[in-house]
Amino acid sequence: MPQPTSSPTSPTPERTLHGKSAIVTGGATGIGRATVLRLVDAGAHVVFSYSxxxxxxxxxxSLARGRAGSARAIRADVRAPTAIAAMVNQAVHTQGRLDLLVNNAAVSPPVPAQSLGDLDAFTDELWDTVLAVNVRGAFACARAAAPHLRAARGAVVNVGSIAGLTGEGSSLPYAVSKAALHGLSKSLSRALAPEVRVSCVVPGFVRTRWWDGREDVVEKVRRRSLLDEPTRPEDVAELICNLALQHGLTGQLITIDGGQTV
Structure with a gap:
């Protein structure tokens, strides 16, 4: 029986991040920082934004210096088209291409209510801020990066949350925004196919500085998880980098939550 052969028009995709160019929004802390450092360790050249x-x-x-790749910070509000354009241009200038966009920037403004049931706490201004950053910002970054990602046959990885699956989170608008980001990931996977792959990591509780001083909440989440150890930012970063190299995967939500939602 004749063996299958690769199509001459479909070259074997590269399974490496070395020498690639990437953007990570919200890359100064937490999952964003861990992702920047993991990409740099793999030899990628990263432009990351902060607000x-x-x-x-x-x-x-500083942490990225001396590693296989490089990292450069740029102040960019993902609600501002000019800032997004500057970020994309910087990333493309670095390597002459753009291979990966990680939409990690997000906000969850504090609200006085401790319960999702206090609807009066969720003002129009709060809704506008959360949706502008967490959903429209991610779309705007993908739109600006799309021509370069198409040329490189690259990938987009969005950072969602189990709040978007369960409806439970730091606030009602935050949970809704993450559900919208999950839907955006699926829609973008269709809109950018076949050149660009789009996926979404869906973390549960991740031990970041946001939880410092809230050990009671940390312990409550730990008891609800199947695994004894909380998910680390580095765990999510590793998954993001793996998804960037998965050429047979697009349009998927990948949960990493220590078993919280089983």
Whole structure:
């Protein structure tokens, strides 16, 4: 029986991040920082954005020095088209291409209510802020990066949340915004196919600085998880990098939550 052969018009995709160009939004802290450092360790050249965390952005740049790739911080509000364009142009200038966009930037403004049931706490201004960053910002970054990602046959990885699956989270608008981001990931996978692959990681509780001083909540989440150890930012970063190399996967939501939602 004759053996199947590869199509001459479909070259074997590269299974490496070395020498690739990437953007990570919200890369100064938490999952974003871990992703920047994991990409740099793999030899990628990363431009990452920050909004207010200037000191943390400098720390991330410092941590990235001396590794296989490189990282450069740029202050960019994902609600501002000019800032997004500058970020994309910087990334393309670095390597002459853009291979990966990680939409990690998100906000969850504090609200006085401790319960999702206090609807009066969720003002129009709060809704506008959360949706503008967490959903429209991700779309705007994908739109700006799309021509370059298409040329490179690259990937988009969005960072969602189990709040978008369960409806339970830091606030009602946040949970809704993550559900919308999950839907955006599926829609973008269709809109950008076949050149660009789009997926979404869906973390549960991840031990970041956001939880410092809230050990009661940490313990409550730990008891609800199947695994004894909380998910680390590095665990999510590893999954993001793996998805960037999965050429047979698009339009999928990949949950990493220690078994919280089983």
């Amino acid at each position: 207010r965390s200037a000191r943390e952005a400098e720390e991330t740049e």
